[in-house]
Amino acid sequence: MAFLQLDALSKAFGPHKAVDGLTLGVEKGEFVSLLGPSGCGKTTTLQMIAGFVEPSGGAIRLEGKDLLAVKPAKRGLGIVFQSYALFPHMSVAENVAFGLEMQGVAKAERAKRVAETLGLVGLGAFAARFPRQLSGGQQQRVALARALVIRPQILLLDEPLSNLDAKLREEMQIELRQIQRTVGTTTILVTHDQAEAMALSDRIVVMNQGRAEQIAPPHEAYERPATPFVANFLGKTNLIDGKAVRPERIEFASSGLAGTVRTRIFQGNHWLYQVETASGLLTVIRQNAGGTMPEEGASVHLAWAAP
């Protein structure tokens, strides 16, 4: 049995099933992402693990023991909320120290671990500030430090990066992955950003309407999507004769499926084409290698390896 095991976990709000029979095993030290569109039940799943939402069916086991019988305050999980939920009336150091205080860790040890953890997230110089006086990215790292400092068995992250701008988000993704590798904490990340899930996770759980459509490593889910939903959700995809073909797998060739370039968009490191063919409008992505590329209105032939 896995370290953390969700068994046919369900939650119904009235007649509406927010989570519908989700089964998932998370190994120790693993980084798993729950990925899916808005309203598919990601937060509800996380809140059930945390203990703030009571499941209407199924079981959650941690190291084989029933987690549902344990009060939320005793589960010892580290949680980073989407809104950060920092304590506004406490300084950064006090925020991070709170969990240790609740565990009854002695003052000297507390100070040491707070300093250590703040160093880990790169906020050593900000210990005396209040949350209000920090940027969004810094607040997010305080929330992360607050969750990490108690050395939780499992780290739960609910869209922790969604409030950040693109550049900061990318930096934080790298930092998050590094920290997780260093500390080795089992981590469950909730996100609706497929790039983020693929960049960070050992495995992703693609969710749709409360169910897991596919549970697999990112590369496998991308290359061999189990359902059309997964194929569509994990990046652009063309449906040719009932088969999903990724746009970057299609090449311009001297022979093959004939078509006409409808639109051509330059996107820096690649070109994005829409090509009108007998199989419909296909999306083609070509790396920008510096050479000349077919122009709009040009007649082209498309070829791809069978998926």
Added chain:
Amino acid sequence: MKAMPYLLVLPALVLFAAVVIVPLAMTVALSFHDWGQYKGIEPVFILKNWREVLEDSYYYEVFGRTFRIAALVTLLSAVFGAPEAYILNRMKSPWRGFFLLVILGPLLISVVARTLGWALLFGGNSGLVNKALMSAGLISAPIPFMFTETGMVVALAHVLMPYMVLSVWAALQRLDPQIENAAVALGAGPLTVLRRIVLPQAMPGILAGAVIVFSLAASAFATPAIIGGRRLKVASTLAYDEFLNTLNWPLGATVAVILLVVLATLVIVANRLVERRYAQVFG
């Protein structure tokens, strides 16, 4: 162009001056005038009234009572009002509206009717509650209510409670419910969450409510007048009596000015404290 903003505030400024500043200045001036039983008010500048108020222990007693009552009312309304606001904030939609109405109820009823209601419940031997308690054998003599400070405190706390509840509620509404969950996840029990997480965040609301309740309690007139009568005077009923019964307007003005200065100072100091303490935290 630069004069435009000043021109725009001019009408409001004139109105403010006419209805607030001028009467206030006149009251202050009045407190330095002389008065005699037969000669009436003489517009001269003397310190007689001020000396009388500041030297006679009777006035100290009245002011002492005024601020003691106001302090107790503030304490009572904080002790009951803050938890009330917390519970209200946690209620679901239809109930919340209903109980909000219940809490605001005292404000919707005339102060005279409400105070007389208290008098009917507790007034002497014939008061309903006293009668019931005595016939149940729980007390042997009626609980004194009329003409007591206790009575004034209870009646004032009842009517001023809504200000505290609304003020704390406004503070609590800005609170992210996930913050409490965050504390729970870190291992805090319900009492710790209340004491360490909710209360500190509600504190600006409690302090703001306290300033409002204290000022209103210290300057309240109708309730102390009905419950305290002429026997148990507070600053406002004292000033009223000087104005309308003794006709010693200058002395009444002195009492009124002292009350005003104390309250204004208090509000300003409290505001400063709150701002200094919370500006950086809550912005």
